[in-house]
Amino acid sequence: MQARSAGSTRALPFVFWDAPLRRGTRSVMRRLRLPGPVRASSSSESEFEGVGGDEAVQTALEEQLRLQLTSEVIKESIKDDLRSKVEDIKQIGEELHAELDEGYRIERFRNELETQETLSTAMSKFNELEDEIAAMKQQLEADREDLAAWERASATARSKGLFFKTLYAPEADAAAAAAQQQRGGGGSGARQPEGAAGRFAGQVRGSLDPEAAEAARLAAAKVRTPAEREVGSPLRLWLFAYMAGVLALVVGQDLMTAQPSVGHDALYGVLALVLGFNAWNERQVLLIGHSSEVEEERQRRQRQQQQQQQQQQQQEK
Numbered sequence: 001m002q003a004r005s006a007g008s009t010r011a012l013p014f015v016f017w018d019a020p021l022r023r024g025t026r027s028v029m030r031r032l033r034l035p036g037p038v039r040a041s042s043s044s045e046s047e048f049e050g051v052g053g054d055e056a057v058q059t060a061l062e063e064q065l066r067l068q069l070t071s072e073v074i075k076e077s078i079k080d081d082l083r084s085k086v087e088d089i090k091q092i093g094e095e096l097h098a099e100l101d102e103g104y105r106i107e108r109f110r111n112e113l114e115t116q117e118t119l120s121t122a123m124s125k126f127n128e129l130e131d132e133i134a135a136m137k138q139q140l141e142a143d144r145e146d147l148a149a150w151e152r153a154s155a156t157a158r159s160k161g162l163f164f165k166t167l168y169a170p171e172a173d174a175a176a177a178a179a180q181q182q183r184g185g186g187g188s189g190a191r192q193p194e195g196a197a198g199r200f201a202g203q204v205r206g207s208l209d210p211e212a213a214e215a216a217r218l219a220a221a222k223v224r225t226p227a228e229r230e231v232g233s234p235l236r237l238w239l240f241a242y243m244a245g246v247l248a249l250v251v252g253q254d255l256m257t258a259q260p261s262v263g264h265d266a267l268y269g270v271l272a273l274v275l276g277f278n279a280w281n282e283r284q285v286l287l288i289g290h291s292s293e294v295e296e297e298r299q300r301r302q303r304q305q306q307q308q309q310q311q312q313q314q315q316e317k
Contacts, residue, residue, distance in 0.1 A: 119268075119271075122246075123271075129236060129239075129278075233282065233286075234282075236278075236282050240275045240278045240279035240282060241275075241276070243271075243272075244271075244273075244276040244279060245272075247269075247272035251265045251269055
């Protein structure tokens with residue numbers, strides 16, 4: 001038993017023999033240690049005489065208690081260390097979570113600001129384009145009114161010219177008309193209306209002169225073509241199409257997120273439709289202007305061919 005206690009004492013590590021632990025263990029052992037020679041009372045002194053404690057057993061018990069206390073202290077220290085580390089890890093996790101939430105909110109706020117800035121810029125450009133379109137429409141209406149006034153003036157001038165042409169007829173025609181009236185006798189009353197109708201028909205035929213109608217149509221085309229070119233613009237077509245595409249992409253990206261903004265998506269969708277409709281109108285106007293240019297070029301070539309034919313005929317005569 002003494003050898004075992006001596007071996008266990010030698011097997012203990014150096015760290016267990018620190019001064020505070022040794023003092024605490026000794027204080028416990030002093031309270032638990034069996035007394036030495038038991039001193040009996042006066043009444044039973046003879047009964048317990050010769051009873052004493054075993055020093056080896058007491059030393060072994062002391063070492064065992066010291067080991068248990070040391071292990072408990074180590075366990076408590078390890079548990080406290082683990083608790084502190086767990087608390088530190090929890091605190092670090094909460095801080096990281098708060099930082100991530102703050103970063104997400106900041107990024108979302110930045111995206112909203114950029115979107116609002118882009119939308120305000122697009123709306124300002126859209127308002128400017130609407131003002132330009134309204135001014136062009138007013139200019140087109142003014143050009144149409146000028147064209148209508150010119151057509152009325154030209155028709156009035158043409159009518160006056162035809163009236164004076166029939167009023168101052170040649171003398172031969174006047175003599176032939178007088179001879180016809182004399183030969184007709186009593187039937188002159190019925191023939192005069194026919195002559196008046198003939199003059200009226202001549203005036204109508206004169207007013208429908210192909211050359212005059214062609215000249216009027218060319219003049220109208222000269223006024224209408226620049227107005228159509230002003231209304232249609234490839235720059236506006238591409239700008240409307242680009243803005244509509246950007247808004248459509250913004251709506252698509254927002255709808256793909258976990259929490260889409262329905263109000264903004266609806267507004268952007270309506271704006272994209274309006275811009276797409278304006279782009280389609282610009283395309284139609286450009287197509288009309290191109291077709292009118294092609295028609296003018298064809299008519300110009302026809303007139304050149306006719307002039308060349310007339311010159312050839314005059315040279316042959």
